[in-house]
Amino acid sequence: MKRFNLLIILLLSIFLTDSCQKIEPIVIIPEPQECTPKKGHFTPDEGTFLCFSNIPENERDMTNTIREQYSKFFKLTPNLGDEESAGKNSMLFEVNKKRNEALGDEGYELIVTGRRVVAKANTTAGLFYAFQTLKQMSYPSQLAEGGKPTIPCAKITDHPRFAYRGAHLDVSRHFFDVNYVKKYLDMMATYKLNKFHWHLTDDHGWRIQIDKYPALTTKGAWRPERSKWDTLHPVLPDEPMTYGGFYTKEQVREIVAYAAARHIDVIPEIEIPGHCSAILAAYPQYACDNYPYTVAVGPYWPPKAIMCAGNDGVIDFYKGVLEEVAELFPYPYIHIGGDEAFNDNWQVCPKCQQRIADMKLKDEMALQQWLMNEIEEYLKTLDKKAIVWDDIVSEDMVNMSTIMSWQDPKTAVIAAKHGNDIIRCPTSHCYFNFYQNDPKSEPLAMDGLITLETAYSFDPMPEGLDEKAQKHILGGQCNLWTEFINTPKQANYMIYPRICALAECVWTDPSHKDWKKFQNKVEMHTAFRKR
Ligand SMILES: [Zn+2]
Structure with missing residues (x-):
């Protein structure tokens, strides 16, 4: 009887502890390919070890970026460590000793438990993206009362759908200084654009x-x-x-x-x-x-x-x-x-x-x-190769350069069948200098309308290509022409949040896209930007 009571108390205590830990919302943009949320969270603090393992000699500098972002974002001085120190209360970033083919060159695996965080990838690019994911995972906690950044527990396996994920900036119609270009690059990096x-x-x-x-x-x-x-x-x-x-x-x-x-x-x-x-x-x-x-x-x-x-x-x-x-x-x-x-x-x-x-x-x-x-x-x-706009595309073209397809998807199809590589940025979905809402309620912009939902419906892969021709579609990008954009503030207003939509279109497999969920995530990201 006594033994039985002990078991009940033990089970009850486990249950109670567990029930105190709820599954917390995960708001990653672009949506990862696989994400299983778990109960609980990891809280980085002054005692957390930031560990790097198996980083190639010539890429050691890359760890600096993660280290700097860690200090800035979590407002903590990192205690640097290696594989040995990656025990309890650590965040380990490790380049795989044996390549994991499923992750490709930019994918990553991430396991967050209450005790520690482990990120693994084939490259430092994958580790960098794992860190961007970790940052975004802490948004809800930073917006909550108290604002202390915590990372919800989860297991994530992620890799991009396309290798080319871009953003364009026109600095001719209006000039943007070095400082703003860096901010633009920061935003791109947050959303895994490369x-x-x-x-x-x-x-x-x-x-x-x-x-x-x-x-x-x-x-x-x-x-x-x-x-x-x-x-x-x-x-x-x-x-x-x-x-x-x-x-x-x-x-x-x-x-x-x-x-x-x-x-x-x-x-x-x-x-x-x-x-x-x-x-x-x-x-x-x-x-x-x-x-x-x-x-x-x-x-x-x-x-x-x-x-x-x-x-x-x-x-x-x-x-x-x-x-x-x-x-x-x-x-x-x-x-x-x-x-x-x-x-x-x-x-x-x-x-x-x-x-x-x-x-x-x-x-x-x-x-x-x-x-x-x-x-x-x-x-x-x-030792350089050319990218050209799709104006030169014709059935009988001899040019083999990479084509940036901004017009009708037909040009992308013709060029891909011809054997040219293609980057897609159609005016129908990717021109973020167009209005994003009813022009009556918006600052002056280029004539045309691309709502967030339109931007989100973009599929870089045009219809009508066989498997061989599909390999020529490298990915897509958004374009920010600046005729009506003369300040960083206006540039940000036009690019965000549509850049989030573009990012999900070029990274996430279409089967994992979800417009409703995306809207909620954008709401959280916007609140975080404004905090
Ligand atoms: Zn002439």
């Missing part, structure tokens, strides 16, 4: 120092300050060119390093052959005509400025620029534009027509293909 497409050149300003062509930044980076984007009148002769800016090479290196520490590759875009008013303002000799080009102010449509494809100096110019650009960016891809190249000037330019005749080209469209191919071949000599 490609930053930096739109550095356009009609409205050239934004990167090029030593061989200094006027690109002394002249091409500046325009008159106008209070409203929608007021277009030409630049007056004596108007001060005070609005704009550019990144020095030192600042570019700083951004690239900052991104790399967050496992983000930076893809610079140098627009060829259109969107070039800023170049022609600085170097008018590269135009087909004698028009007095200026850095464009306000709306400029259709953009008629185009570089003369019949002028060898233009080819040399691009090569000179790209040689310097290639040195600054370690990622093997450079975006060379190719969109919206209105070729009216080519049609009447003797030099361009001569080039068409010399090269036995069909027409001006073929001249653009020829020019893009010339540049792409040159990039190969620099």
Whole structure:
């Protein structure tokens, strides 16, 4: 009888202890592939050991980012340790000794118990993503009374659906300084995006120092300050060119390093052959005509400025620029534009027509293909590959560069069947410069509407591709064109929370997406951002 009573008391005490520990909400964006919540939570404190194990020698720096984020986020001084010290009250980040194929290059496994946290991955990128997940898991506790960060217990196995998960930022229409670009990268990293497409050149300003062509930044980076984007009148002769800016090479290196520490590759875009008013303002000799080009102010449509494809100096110019650009960016891809190249000037330019005749080209469209191919071949000599907008896609194209598909999904299908790799960012789902709600209640934005729900319904994989062609779909990205976005505050307003939707579309398997759950998670994330 006595024994029986003891057993009851023991069972009761276990039950009571357990029932005090409830399953806590887990609000991870993008949704992990597998997540099993458990009862209880882990609370990091001053005694917690932050442990790293089996980190490759040349990637030791990567642990610094986790360490810094740990200090900043949990407001704790990390007690550093290794595998040996990863016992009770520790967070262990370990690169697998034997590769776990199911996790790929960016996946991770995470086990959180009341005693400790163990994160395992094949790479330091996977460990970094595990840490982003841990941070987000603590949001609800930080919003609760007391605000002490705790991490709910769970077992998570996660990996991305697509290898290319990007966000684009146009710094030409309005210039954004280094500080903001870093904040943008921070937001990307939080949501496990790994490609930053930096739109550095356009009609409205050239934004990167090029030593061989200094006027690109002394002249091409500046325009008159106008209070409203929608007021277009030409630049007056004596108007001060005070609005704009550019990144020095030192600042570019700083951004690239900052991104790399967050496992983000930076893809610079140098627009060829259109969107070039800023170049022609600085170097008018590269135009087909004698028009007095200026850095464009306000709306400029259709953009008629185009570089003369019949002028060898233009080819040399691009090569000179790209040689310097290639040195600054370690990622093997450079975006060379190719969109919206209105070729009216080519049609009447003797030099361009001569080039068409010399090269036995069909027409001006073929001249653009020829020019893009010339540049792409040159990039190969620099060990770089080209990304181009899908404007050049046609059934009979010869170009094998990676295609950034922003228009009809048909272009993605044609290009994928042709064998080109594809990055998808259709205007229907990924242009976050469009309105996100009823324009009547919103600040002025680009005409078009992409609600959070529309953004969330994006599937980077277009219909109509067989298994072989599907492999050419690398992933997707959101684009932030900044005609109507002139402050960091407005940029954040436009990008967030739609960037969360994009992140889930490119990371999470469609079978694990859930619009209703996503809305609740966004609510929690927004409250956390505002706290
Ligand atoms: Zn020409």
